[in-house]
Amino acid sequence: MIRVLIVDDQALVRAGFRALLEVQDDVEVVGEAADGDEAVRLTREHRPDLVLMDIRMPQVDGLEATRRITADPALADVRILILTTFELDEYVFEALRAGASGFLVKDTEPADLVRGVRAVVGGDALLSPGVTRRVIAEFAARSRGPAAGAGGALLYGAKRLEQLTEREREVMALVAEGLSNEEIAARLFLSPLTAKTHVSRAMVKLGARDRAQLVVFAYESGLIRPGWAG
Numbered sequence: 041m042i043r044v045l046i047v048d049d050q051a052l053v054r055a056g057f058r059a060l061l062e063v064q065d066d067v068e069v070v071g072e073a074a075d076g077d078e079a080v081r082l083t084r085e086h087r088p089d090l091v092l093m094d095i096r097m098p099q100v101d102g103l104e105a106t107r108r109i110t111a112d113p114a115l116a117d118v119r120i121l122i123l124t125t126f127e128l129d130e131y132v133f134e135a136l137r138a139g140a141s142g143f144l145v146k147d148t149e150p151a152d153l154v155r156g157v158r159a160v161v162g163g164d165a166l167l168s169p170g171v172t173r174r175v176i177a178e179f180a181a182r183s184r185g186p187a188a189g190a191g192g193a194l195l196y197g198a199k200r201l202e203q204l205t206e207r208e209r210e211v212m213a214l215v216a217e218g219l220s221n222e223e224i225a226a227r228l229f230l231s232p233l234t235a236k237t238h239v240s241r242a243m244v245k246l247g248a249r250d251r252a253q254l255v256v257f258a259y260e261s262g263l264i265r266p267g268w269a270g
Contacts, residue, residue: 042161045086046072047079047102048094048123053146057092060150067157076100080108083118089161091120093140095131103131103138110139110249119160119250133256141252163250201261203245209263211238215251216258 044061046069048054054072061067070086073079077100083091091109095102102122109115122135122143132143141160144153201209207228214224225235239251248254258264 042067042090042157043070043086043088044068044157045070045079045082045088045091047074047076047091047097047105048072049074049097053094057153060153061157064154067154076102076105076108079105083109083115084112087115088118090157091118092123092157093120093135094123095135096125101131103135106135106140107138116249119163121156121160136252136256137260139249139253141250200246200257201263204242208238208242208245211235212242212254212258213263215239215242216255216264218255 044067046054046057046061048057051074054074058069058072061069070088071082073082075097079091079093079102080100093102093106106120106122109118109120120135120140122132122140123146124132124143125146135143141163142156144156148156204212210228211224214227219227221235221239222232224230224239225232228235230238239254242248243250243254246254246257248257
């Protein structure tokens with residue numbers, strides 16, 4: 041069962057997401073929050089598998105709430121899926137750097153939201169990788185430098201890539217293109233299990249929470265240039 045916390049300052053939006061998710065056999069909504077402070081408190085209380093996090097909220101916004109959650113080692117298993125009104129939103133990139141696992145625009149199709157929840161919790165792939173790449177490419181050049189905070193912090197700088205083997209760097213570049221493990225395996229003539237192993241090792245060496253942070257690191261370290269993955 042996937043346990044979800046819904047965070048949005050609009051009650052009607054929360055009710056809509058709850059109605060959509062609660063009819064799924066494998067999803068349970070464990071709570072709702074109207075601001076970032078409440079989101080952090082309820083995340084610590086309920087330990088959900090996934091937080092659906094709005095960014096633009098009064099007082100404590102979703103970006104700061106994401107930072108607080110990902111900085112707490114006790115919440116290392118919690119995944120955060122950002123909800124935004126705009127695809128090219130600078131706060132989306134900052135949320136990904138802070139440790140969010142992906143994002144969705146609020147007008148996404150209901151079936152895509154449900155698939156997205158399952159994908160992020162399963163850790164198999166980035167959500168909407170093409171759009172995510174465009175957001176990262178748009179803002180990576182403006183936001184180079186380390187993201188602070190424990191728990192989800194990445195090791196930045198091109199020199200850090202030296203920790204990776206040549207194959208791991210190659211695999212990470214393909215992750216940044218939005219490829220799944222199966223697609224990476226086909227591209228490099230590997231088994232899917234071997235591709236997954238390379239991805240996992242790169243994440244461990246770089247201190248990345250998930251694949252989303254590998255994509256961010258690929259751009260900020262210079263392994264991938266903004267716009268290179270198209």
